[in-house]
Amino acid sequence: MSSTSQIILLHEISQLKSNEAQWEPFAWYKEMRENNPVIYDAEQDVWNVFLYDHAKRVLFDHELFSNKKERSLIPIPRNDNRSNVNSCDPPEHRKRRALLAHAFTPRSLEEWRPKIQAITDELVKEMEDQMSVDIVQKLAIPLPVTVIARLLGVPAKDRERIKHWSDILFSPYNKEAFSDIAEQKAQAMQAFYDYLYPIVQEKRAHPVDDIISDLTKAELEGEQLTDREVVMSSIGLLGAGNETTTTLISNMFYAMLFDKPGIYQELRNDLSLVPKLIEEVLRFRFPASMDRQIAQDTNVFGFEMKKGQIIVAWIGAANRDEAQFEHAEAFDIHRQGNQKHLTFGAGSHFCLGAPLARMEANIALTTFVKQFANIQPAEAFDLTEHLIDSGVGQSLQSLPIRLESV
Template sequence: MSDLAAYDPWSAGFVADPYPAFAALRADRPVFFHEPTGQWVVSRYADVDALLRDRRLGRTYLHVAGHEEFGREPDADFLKPFWDLIRAGMLDVEPPVHTRLRRLVSKAFTARMVEGLRPMIRALAEELAGALAAGGGGDLVAELAEPLPVNVIAEMLGVPAEDRPLLRPWSADICGMFELNPSEEAQRTAVRAAVEFSGYLRGLARARRDVPRDDLISALAQVVDEGGDRLTEDELIGTCVLLLNAGHEATVNATGNGWWSLFRNPGELARLRADRALVPTAVEELMRYDTPAPMFERWVLEDVEVAGAVIPRGAEIALQFASANRDPEVFADPGRLDLARDPNPHIGFGLGVHYCLGAPLARIELAESYGALLRLAPGMRLAQEPEWKPGFVLRGLKALHVEI
């Protein structure tokens, strides 16, 4: 099979193990145009790093050109509620709008506030890990990886406990839109979830604006910068949806993928069990070794040259984070899991102006969940080999069954 044919993001085999294909691409075709997706694929660390920082690329092109100018079809009318919601947050906008939104959100979503959540996160992680241990095992994804981040974000936002079961389905349905070439059914499902979720949050935000509480929605509703600027209601809603989607889906995958990596590397798992002080560096290495969000897309706003290839304005680039994180030019013996790897400049959280705002929260959640399982289920072992979900843009396991 050729290097180009080996890159097949819809193939179950590729999703399960994309790394041999990435190694071949980095060596022989580090930049190429992929006809099935209509994207330029970039696989080397140096190129991905440079393009993430290059302002000639953007998450969107709508601030500089219309769809027709970029050779794209206009959004279907039925997608308007979805894109209105997504483009009200900071993920799919560029400076100066992105700069303004990030500045305002950062005033409420502070490092001090995030660190203050650690005791709550630890208690929740121990409750979930304890229940898994008491039951003699189960599906680690469903019983710990999924409920931990969704409950943390719900607690942070101020979503009442009785409403929290709504959040995970909404998040999963919305994120289905970000896979490559989603079906019309997936698109309509995402629109329905966007309408329901934004409607729910709008009611909650208005209640918090009238009667503030000690939660992030109240803080976002009240935040004002030195010039008197504040978030609009739509921007507040878009921000809350982004915090849930970005902070939940990737963290679920990072937890499941991480434990699957540990089970496949029993020597490193034994090392971690013997020295729990390795947890912080283990979190970074597990993010590098099997990146939960392996690909991010950018639009080319001005022609760029990458590894000798000229990529024209209007093109879309697929930046392969998972490949970059296994590049031997940056990481010694990149296919080896080393929980004490230092330095470890992985790009699992991105780089540049779109660097993940929730990275500190994700690191705390992962560290506390690994720590809780190491303490309360020290003998945890794999019960059966897992299957991967079909998506590649958000890459994770369907389930991870363990025994204790």
């Protein structure tokens, strides 16, 4: 079970206390980029960087900024094992990543495209006769969790349980209710583990064409992974594989309705713009942060940073750095180079699931846009009623929209 000394509490650093401020932290990001681009938080012994070049250096330079860390932002109970790609550096990282990489190659994903399309078609068809729909509950949540469950080889009928456990594991800690949250996470981890263990045993005895079966056969340093290691890897993939993509799809619809009203019609006239919109949402509306442990004393950013301290790269701030993106505070799907955002990380730890997330978002939005002539916000929409605590601060737990059929 985690203790307060192991978890970095971002909201204590940012002082963004209200749900609305956490959903829209961008004015604070701008203030930090301009006035405090490198700042030390003495209470938690954490350095923070907000500029694009600084964040990119933190993510790329594993000799200075290591992924082997004693403390972390990641609010999931840390049960490290040999297959955990998020707690090591090259060259060890390359071996561990190779265990999982095969499933996420472009060729493997192209084989999955028709299955993802079929799942999407089914979800969109259910909306056809509706005047309004909650796009988070009806598309953004069920699509990613169904896809990752099928990829891994877990029964799709269990997706609500999987989503429930994942939401608890990825929910953020706070000071006031720390021990209660830690207990909830421990219980969710145990339930998730108990659910997956017999599935892993069955697939080791009778492997089929899915990721869990592949993991049972995989070797690391001449040894097969234990059942426990396969379970823990599967929990990580099931959690990360649905949370990020759910947030992306939810935010795409929010951006079309509120950040750039009218952009939906532009997509309907030119579906080739869909991938560009996805990249701009990832750049513009994704307040992610990533942490590393300082591996040696350094003053690379102009301050004396000590070995063992933690450094946080505020990715959401870096993605709006005017030095990298002209007119960065504007939502512009025609922006050149908007795919250079850091939302999926950079360097050796670039997110394995990024191609899958992009494919799911692309299929989801393209299919939806073909089916519906227009979307509008629900009447009397009050954002505060639709937010929920999440790993990125606040996410949409619901987003009611009005539909116009083709």
